[in-house]
Amino acid sequence: MINDTLSVQRAAIHRKTSSQPYWEATRERKLLLQYCPATGQYQFFPRPVSIATGRAELEWREVDGKGEIYSYSVTHRGPGPFVGQPPYAVVIVRLDVGADVIANLVGCEMPDVRIGLRVEPCWFPLEDGTHLLQFQPDEAAGTVTRSVNP
């Protein structure tokens, strides 16, 4: 059984200036990504400039957050607040819009964790009203194996 880690009390997250619009949008469980209008490229994590042009002209666009697992690792030894929590899954999700995002995979069992698995966002509430992005198997793609355990 893979731990969904939803009971783990995360340490306070040190949020950078460039990330403020992202975190504000998570209050409404919306996923905003930076978009470079000059090149049409989305980027993640948030940065002060476009990684394509080096210029500050960036838009924030809401995306559906669907994508597939590009790579993953099931953690057997957890750091900090994750001591005693393993096994849990961390994944790189390649979003359909063209950006990679690292998060936990929840609501999925070991044999079903695989590269190429279709996933969608889900949101873990944080104490300040913002939410932490997580991913779960994409129900529409027919890959849900169980409900998320709190």
Next chain:
Amino acid sequence: MTLRDHVIAGFAETKIVRHGEQDVFSLAGEVFDGLLRSTGFEKNDVDGLIVTPSLTAAGHPFWAQTVADYLGLQVDFCDQTQLGGCSAVASVVRAAAAIDAGLCSTVALINADAPTLEDRYRNYSWYEEWLDPYGVMGPPGLFGFLSKRYEHQYGLDFEALGKLAVTQRDHALLNDNACEVLRKPITVEDYLTSRMISDPIRLLDCVMPADGANGFIVTRESTARQHGVARYAVPLGYGEVTNIEASRSLVDITESGHRIAGERAFTAAGLRPKDIGSFHPYDDFIIAIMIQLEMLGFCPPGQGASFIRETDFRFDGDLPLNTGGGQISAGQAGLAGGGTNLAEAVRQLLGEAGERQVRNTSSALVTGIGWLPYGRNWSSSVALILAPQS
């Protein structure tokens, strides 16, 4: 002047220890004393200093000047190379560049770190915001991503990786400076069954933090000759790249900058991989050695495992590999650790490796890996080809 008009006139290193009693200043002093003793240079001949970063001194932004002060050095060039595990190798070329620019004439490279005694590292970056909330297990977690993707694209032959682990461990048994807790033989079976950290990365894939120091004297060849240095190592070619594909959101995590760094180094040296006498790749994780074999052109991408199965990497074999045990079997002296394999390469070229001496001392290839970015391959890649001269 070119890179190869400069030389590594000498090297020194301390024993690598875990939870030792010697602090980072004492380690630096031991190495500086060793450099002066082994090269015949005197303190006042040294007018440049380059240090690697130190986990012990992380948060102290005056590190290079502090080391200069502890060593009693007045210098005309004082700097720190900030490339993580690439720093020690990159410092050789930065020293040559400083000499070539007329800033100084003889540079001491002092690489010292003692993170198991004291560690003040804070990862002030995207780690805090975008990885820590997910419990990513630091470098083993990030190498877990890299390994799983490699497995998906090419398949992973864990027995071949185990062969690398065993070969390096056998070499550490012959290295008195290797950390004592690691100087015990292991088998491929030990590797395959060691404790899982972040799937598929196991304990014996990982480097073990330790304390230690190493150092080098870089000067012009003519200066080395004036000082009566009988045999020294000449840098024939070098390549360096940081943040490959930095402008793109989607990259192949299995592709490292060593393809670019290696091409530059081999082209400058006029050599090919098959010409290399001994190979001293940066080894923070076992799979990093295999990926470097592929990226540096010893074999095509995805064929590292068959190359490993066909090659004898022992010190008396076809392609001697990290003949001191590498960092994985000698211990990683914090951010000075990038100098451990460099010291071993120079030792081999000078013919001073004793019972683990390689036969082919015509050249050696040393590499560096520095820092792990967000969902990509490693950040910095360097490759340095050295040859002896006497």
